Amino acid sequence: MKIHKFFKIVVLMMVSFVAVSVSTISAHASSWHKGTPKELRGTYQMKRTSDVQGFGAVFKIKKNSFVLSLSDWPLMINTKLKYKKLSAHTYRVVGRTKHNGYILAHKYESVWYRQGKKFMYAPYSDYKKDKVKAFKYLRKNPPIKTKHIKNLGPIIHM
Numbered sequence: 001m002k003i004h005k006f007f008k009i010v011v012l013m014m015v016s017f018v019a020v021s022v023s024t025i026s027a028h029a030s031s032w033h034k035g036t037p038k039e040l041r042g043t044y045q046m047k048r049t050s051d052v053q054g055f056g057a058v059f060k061i062k063k064n065s066f067v068l069s070l071s072d073w074p075l076m077i078n079t080k081l082k083y084k085k086l087s088a089h090t091y092r093v094v095g096r097t098k099h100n101g102y103i104l105a106h107k108y109e110s111v112w113y114r115q116g117k118k119f120m121y122a123p124y125s126d127y128k129k130d131k132v133k134a135f136k137y138l139r140k141n142p143p144i145k146t147k148h149i150k151n152l153g154p155i156i157h158m
Contacts, residue, residue, distance in 0.1 A: 032082050035064050037091050040112055044119045044143035047156045055151045059119060059143050066095070066108075074101030078108045089114050092124060118142040 041063065046056035048071075058069040068076040081095035090113045099105040111127040113120045113135060120142055122134035141156045 032084050034082055036061050036066065036081055036093065037083055037085075037112070039089070040091070040114050040119065042145050043147065043149070045146050045149055046141050046143045047154055048152075049141065049156055051155060055149060056141075056153060057143065058149055059121075061119075066093070074103055076100070076103055081108075083112075086111065117145040119145065 041061045044059040044061075046058075048056045053071040055071050057071075060067040060069070064079065064081060066078040066081060068078075070076075077098045077100060078095045079098060081093055083091045083093045086092050090111060092111055093109070095108045097103065097106050097108045109124040110121050111124055111134065113122075120135045120138045122138070127134040
């Protein structure tokens with residue numbers, strides 16, 4: 001009788017252990033979301049860094065794509081994006097860069113951060129090494145949310 005009761009308890013513990021482990025795996029997998037964060041969608045533009053540039057870099061973040069436009073360069077088009085929230089206003093974004101001109105197709109992986117109207121991004125490898133220094137360059141000339149792209153704006157000396 002005692003062996004039968006002991007066997008039931010062991011089976012019950014095994015079933016509950018399996019149920020808990022399966023639920024934690026599915027919860028971890030659901031932290032990736034398709035597309036781009038709603039908080040960051042829009043058009044952002046940097047100021048020019050030299051008089052050779054016709055316009056400052058432009059970032060267009062849409063629901064399923066991210067386009068980087070630099071003066072006299074082909075568009076860098078990133079698609080098949082998914083994101084994961086790292087902390088407040090900070091996201092890890094993974095996707096695929098399309099082949100366009102002399103920009104080769106490759107895996108896209110970066111960290112995006114938004115503070116007010118300012119948008120900053122950095123390669124995920126730099127962010128992983130040092131979170132503070134990852135956005136160092138963009139702090140001097142951050143892309144700012146805009147509705148109209150401006151040509152021949154002011155020049156920021158870096």
